Amino acid sequence: MTTRGGDGTATPAVKTRKPRSSRTGRATMADVAERVGISAITVSRAFKRPELVMPELRQRILDTAQSMGYVPNQAASALASARSMTVAVLIPSMTNMVFVETLAGIHDMLLPRGYRALIGVTHYSPEEEERLIRTYLQFQPDGILLTGTDHTAVARTYLSALASPTVHMMELLDDPDSLSVGCSQEEGGRLMTTHLLERGYRRIGFVAVQLDPRTLARLDGYRHALEEAGLYDESRVWRLPDPSSIHLGAAMIDRLMAENTDCDAVFFCNDDLAQGALFQCQRRGIRVPDQLAVAGFNDLPASAWTTPTLTTVATPRYAIGRHAAAMLLDLMDGKEPPQRRLDLGLTFIAREST
Amino acid sequence: MTTRGGDGTATPAVKTRKPRSSRTGRATMADVAERVGISAITVSRAFKRPELVMPELRQRILDTAQSMGYVPNQAASALASARSMTVAVLIPSMTNMVFVETLAGIHDMLLPRGYRALIGVTHYSPEEEERLIRTYLQFQPDGILLTGTDHTAVARTYLSALASPTVHMMELLDDPDSLSVGCSQEEGGRLMTTHLLERGYRRIGFVAVQLDPRTLARLDGYRHALEEAGLYDESRVWRLPDPSSIHLGAAMIDRLMAENTDCDAVFFCNDDLAQGALFQCQRRGIRVPDQLAVAGFNDLPASAWTTPTLTTVATPRYAIGRHAAAMLLDLMDGKEPPQRRLDLGLTFIAREST
């Protein structure tokens, strides 16, 4: 007495097992197993838990698989095991070397452990980030790496509800429930400003572009340092929402000259801008640092080679990527990482431009 | 009379449906269907084929899914439909802007069509590329984008056997079975060399680094142009396997000076090197282009700002990414692309350094 309709299909038929090669034409685990004369699970183990299979048999399985052009199906594996071996990584930009180097650190830590990174670019927009989180959650990532700490409310809901381990990179979070690896952008801004003060500059300007949270934190550091010295002047701060570029840095020099600024030093929120500024100063015959000091942030490769070389603050982005990935690996293994908030510090680099 | 052993399990039992939330704690399609009071397949259709579901029902499904925090499981979808909606993209380097911009073009074309890119970095090694192809084939990508045309024999076997549509980027292939989008690197080398000859330079050097096929093709173009002019001299060619960098370009200037070269112009195989060379010339007081002309390749952003500005050849890498992705989309739709070999050309840019 089954719920199905009586005898239905005359007889269950010969159960046409036609294992050889799936729909897609690719060989399956069952095909390999049949050829070797064993069961599929042993093939699975030969790949995933080699120590459980006798060496000679294992070798025979691998050889056969190779000769049949067998490639494991990751989707089937992920479905059956509930582990995608994938980490979603969201960064604001791919044309900014800072994030690319962070990615390199992440890759170098994840790949040897068998994890793959799924990279998404948010273009500095929390809304786009939310959209990407939604998309990438479909891949059931075993972990998530996010840049920065400003996410939309909906994004936060997704992340907490689905409870994939998540680590925030670049900025540091004080919330004890969250994990973060980075450095204090505010301290970086303060460090540079203090240096400029020590060098005797008194009318220090600041150029902020993109206006992402990290840029604004640097601006805060700059402001605090100048306020403490009683030298902060809002009129020496330029805020532009445009994306950063060498071109924009050069244009800012033109603008400062046109506005007849009284600045004796300008702190650009990153090295791209500062390099553009140096190039334009050279073009216009503005003597750096005598007439105008120029400072940057991040320490890009070219900054050690411009004329004059650029004073800047080096950020440990490769290390940030590595450590964030390492922290995530701990979490994915169910281990508690040594620290939930890892400050990797900054390195101030004094060069000729100040 | 079934092949299975008689009545076996006493009665088919209550078929313990415990649908609410899967192993992973996430809501499944069945959960959403149950809540709405419909069958799972309709939920599937509401997401994938919305035109097949009545608008009000569809809205009710989407709302319910949203409220339950339902996220489709991509692995299950891929397994059932044999479509991963994923494209594997292999590039040689991520710190080289050229490839990053290619990636941007690929993304911009694929994402709106619902495809995701799985990015792999080969570090200019065909062996590493082969390894990555093997790894990424596990994801059953619906298409593959490769950089360049030199792949290992094994890699070729994988690609032809598994027959995922594949497009080669950057270089052009003459093989009518393969698809490629790019520009002629050889022509680029020839273009620049011809320009230098026209400017009156007669002792033109060439610095090749990394020694990847594209660099060597540029070198070929340089050699052919000089041979035609009867001015080729092997002693003016420097070949270094090192990765490209500003630092190396600067070091090459030192080396040329130390070797007391008679070159009146040097064609660097890319802009990074050429920029480093310009920086170092400035440092050492070598007048460019009077004393020594400097030329690059690729047209990076900074090349328009150095002192002097850099003569170079602009490569259409963003367009290459876009067109390669478009070609792949055609193939994945089963359509034959308009052309199997797409030359996007090059733009010669004369500036102050020559």
Add this chain to the structure above:
DNA sequence: CATAGTGATGTTAGCGCTATCATTACCGGG
């Protein structure tokens, strides 16, 4: 020499979704 232990392999069931076919309701035309 019975027994528990260990190592190697197999059986079964089901992950969450979609292809395929089936079903149902409703429509207009002859």
Add this chain to the structure above:
DNA sequence: CCCGGTAATGATAGCGCTAACATCACTATG
């Protein structure tokens, strides 16, 4: 009023793999 056609939804059966348990052969132990 029957019929075929269409639009909307459902039932069933897997996709290819692995978790969990089962089995079997062999070894060490008292």
